[in-house]
Amino acid sequence: MSAVEPLQQTDLFTEAIKRLDRAQEYAKVHPEAIERLKHPKSVLSVAVPVRMDDGSLRLFDGYRVRHDDTRGPTKGGIRYHPQVDMSEVKALALWMTCKCAVVGIPFGGGKGGISVNPKELSHMELERLSRGFIRQIADFIGPDTDIPAPDVYTNSRIMGWMMDEYSRIKRQKTPAVITGKPISLGGSQGRDDATGRGGYYCLKELERIRGWNPKEISIAVQGFGNAGQHFARLCHNDGYKIVAVSDSRGGIYREEGFDVPSLCYSKNVNRELKAVYCKDSVCDTVEATSITNEQLLELDVNVLAPAALENTITDVNAGRIKAPVLVELANGPVTPEADRSLEEKGSLVIPDILANAGGVTVSYFEWVQNRSGYYWTEEEVHTRLREIMSREFNAIYERMTSAKIDMRTAAYAHALDRIGEAVEAHGTSAFFGTSGRS
Ligand code: GLU
Secondary structure: OOOOOOOOOOHHHHHHHHHHHHHHHHOOOOOHHHHOOOOOEEEEEEEEEEEOOOEEEEEEEEEEEEEEEEOEEHHHHHHOOOOHHHHHHHHHHHHHHHHHHHOOOOOOOEEEEEOOHHOOOHHHHHHHHOOOOOOOOOOOOOOEEEOOOOOOOOHHHHHHHHHHHHHHHHHHHHHHOOOOHHHHEEEEEEEEOOOHHHHHHHHHHHHHHHOOHHHOOOEEEEEHHHHHHHHHHHHHHOOOEEEEEEEEEEEEEEEOOOOHHHHHHHHHHHHOOOOOEEEOOOEEEEOOOEEEEHHHHHOOOOOEOOOOOOEOOOOHHEEEHOOOOEOOOOOEEEEEEHHHHHHHHOOOOOOHHHHOHHHHHHHHHHHHHHHHHHOOHHHHHHHHHHHHHHHHHHHHHHHHHOOOOOHHHHHHHHHHHHHHHHHHHHHHHHHHHOOOOO
């Protein structure tokens, strides 16, 4: 899923909390509640021993952070990536707190990760690592406390192993402890494409507001993993021109646009991103230009969707970004410094905590289905997801327009209002020494 290594490595959590300070003045939330959000509720750091296929022992560093549970059990994915560290996991957990509040689902934020390059592990090693991690964090998670899910380089199969391991430890089938599972183990219809679909529903709202004709709109997608592929596919179905895509090895550009199902086929079956047109599994090469990830970001397109990792657009390259609209399918792809320069240019950034919230929204649907034992159709999932994404997109867009602020600040203020309301409803006014509202 990763498409470009970050251009600079900063302390992500320190960077992430800057957004809270910025949004605070537009939200109804007590400053002490903001102060609490700057400190995760609890963090766990573990070492996971794994017996490798060659008989040797390797230890992997793993993390799980529960950032804030004011609005409900903490919720968020588990990432497998060499770059994972505690600061990154804390930042990702904070974003989850805000994301769940943005879409109004009854969860707080959490996140986990293991510092590992999963591409170097065999299938069995990956299973041992995943089960070993759950054994280490089993007392920290649970359907009413903290509910993991997939993230970068983890998938439904890994979630299935994890749920199974947890159920063995607890001697009880516990599907609601984790979401993003295979359908056969209690997963939800529509979870697989939910992140990309949520971003697509945001774009559809913008299309309506701006009166776009999709055929005239070009899109570049940086990162061709789960979110990027599904977003591109859905946009392509509606006639949007997907002119560039990339993965960790580089990108391809074609002015007329690509046939996205063919690109997905080549990427998923042949494990290679190639400029092809496929019919019945026979693929012909189409004319395209090879580009780097950096070049893709700077293309003169109508919409840019960063769908890989954080810190992709920084103060170094922000000045060269030409796309007037950005859809942040990745978490944290734009740094706070880059925010400022995009804002000066008048770019519209549909922020991550809204644009990629479709994933956790359908995770919530999965959790609800697991707990009720009654399963929904794919159509029901899509209808409910669309309703939530459109409602929240429009509320945030309206707030941005009326307060004359950027869309990210509007989204954070929207989230902070909901968190502030929950703080107040908890009746902790005595703790804060005031009514809890400013
Ligand atoms: N990892 C996804 C995210 O960053 C999904 C989290 C979830 O479904 O809990 O939003």
